[in-house]
Amino acid sequence: MDLSIVIATRDRRALLDRTLTSIEAGRGAPECEVVVVDHGSRDGTAELLEEYAARLPLRVVSLEFRGESIAEPKNAGAEAARGDLVVFVDSGVLCSPGFAGAHLAAHRLAPASCVAGAVLGWDSEDETDPFWATVDAARMPERPAPEWPESLADPRAPRFDPDGGAPWLLMWGANLSVPRRDFLAAGGFDTGMSGWGWDDLELAFRLSRSGLRQVYAPDAWALHYPHPRASLASRMETSRRNWLRAYTRHGGAPELELWDRCDFWEYAECLSRVERTWREAARRLAAPPPRPGGAGRRVLFGFAPPDRPEPGDVFVLPPGVVRSPHPGVVTAYGLRTPLADRSADVAVVSPALLAFDWPPSPGWPPLVETMLREAVRVGGRIEVAGPGGGPRLDALVERAAA
Template sequence: MAELSVVIPTRDKAASLRATLSALAAAVVPADTEVIVVDDGSDDSTAAVLDTFVDRPGWSVVAGPRRGRAAARNAGAAAATGRQLVFLDDDVLVGRTFLLAHRASARPDTFVHGPLREFPAARRWLAEHVDTPPAELARYAAQVLAADGHRLLRNTLETLVLAMGQQRVPPVAPWLACIGANTAVPRKVFEAVGGFDEDFGLGWGCEDLELGVRLVAAGLAARVVDRAAGVHLTHARPGRWSQHDANLERFVGLHDLPAVRLLPVLLGEGGGVRQYLAALGVQDRQTGVPAS
């Protein structure tokens, strides 16, 4: 049995997956760590990318059920043996301490989020490195993580999660830290609460936050660990907000909480952290965070 299982769902994102795996392969690997990539029916060059990495000890590929990210993550978790499940997206760069940080932070009563920043120039960066060998690509990824010559941003969700983690604002919604792009969960609790809700289907958004609500209800505390941080390779997502709206409607139907109903105030156009907190009754003077 492994101590740490990293689950990476992917579909038709070969270029970003290659960067993610290159960076992960360069990380310091604790003993008893496994990496499971769930190929959820890719039609691009994902198979060729995976062939470059899967011969590494402890790395494997499983076929996904092609029913969306929730189902793909559950498939990876079902194949995993680790006591701690680390869910990492296929478009996130991580540093050398990523695995060590998640291993050291594992607790039976805690789920852990590694904070993320956005990389607006990611598409150009990926195009520049399409032929860069993995080891060299990992060095370039480290420069991005260090913001060495690259501009990084933090979105409103991550800004609030970080502020709650640093106790600069009240923990109005600790479940917001369950961001599937970089979050670790004790396996026993993940299984006890039923994993990700696969009825969110193929649409984008909310399936990870909804799991967070159930984890908090099961008694888990949220923790933000800087040494497990990553950078999201920002990309366009056609139909993003229509899909998000549909998934948010399901989320509210499952958990009719003010912090859930008001998510558009945080995430929607013109929204921001202060607006969200104010809508929840938290005064601006308490926040210590930017308006958006």
């Protein structure tokens, strides 16, 4: 068996029916199995699966419902799968006729990869739109038709850059494939996450760190059928909670710390700009100010650490600024650090932070403001040291301390 399509579902019989119908209609070479994990459904899903078992190479995994985590049933499906490649799709995702073959082809071109298939209609929530009635009445064509609404386009297509700042941020679990061996070796989805958001992104981030390339495959396309969802506010709340878990799990990874500081679609470019700005600033970072006698613990933002830092001094610096391991350095961009609240008596900031006096997205505060608020959180109070600050930095410090 080359490929296993894994679907985790709970009380979504009608949506699951559409997904299985699309898979049945697109069967052919290559052959694949379908693994459905029923996460404690009570809406007749079991009876629906009995009907499809006579027509599809279908295996069902029944899992007791133990909480709103999509990770556990997805992991159970991957463990039960027999294919070398597992493709995760959601209930309500309508797979195109060449879906399985396109995923296999993408992995043949890039063997050690995590592949995101195109998701059309990802943000459509209006089931009464005439387009969906057309889809219900006819089989999908091999390619999206020219007359399909532009609103169905996958917004990732023009933005995806596998060598860009954060390709893992665009690897969405509604249509995602990965070699089963690599998935299991990585530990699967994080079962500590619940609700909407970040379970797929965290997995992709972890896989990218293990060496898997991130690939976007427009030919492996699927339609995302509209269905009721939690409110945007609720989704953002659980997404932020899951992001904080990911950030903490990965030791305060700098690649993750910017997420709630800019617009989602601006993230990759903003991260790249932060990295470029730090590389430029690092060429002229000043030495830290002399430590006053009897001074307590200090955390220093934007200074070059000496060869032998004073005990109690901690330097916040991004990746690459310090070439060798340094016991007094916390690796972070300074927007969010893994340091605890009030873990220092004072935060000393350098005027070098003014290089970040620009908004990450229109309408957002300049990043230097975020850095200074982080300095206040960690140090309680701020001292400015070094030339080049001026009234602008003084005003920003006063605002952060207010």
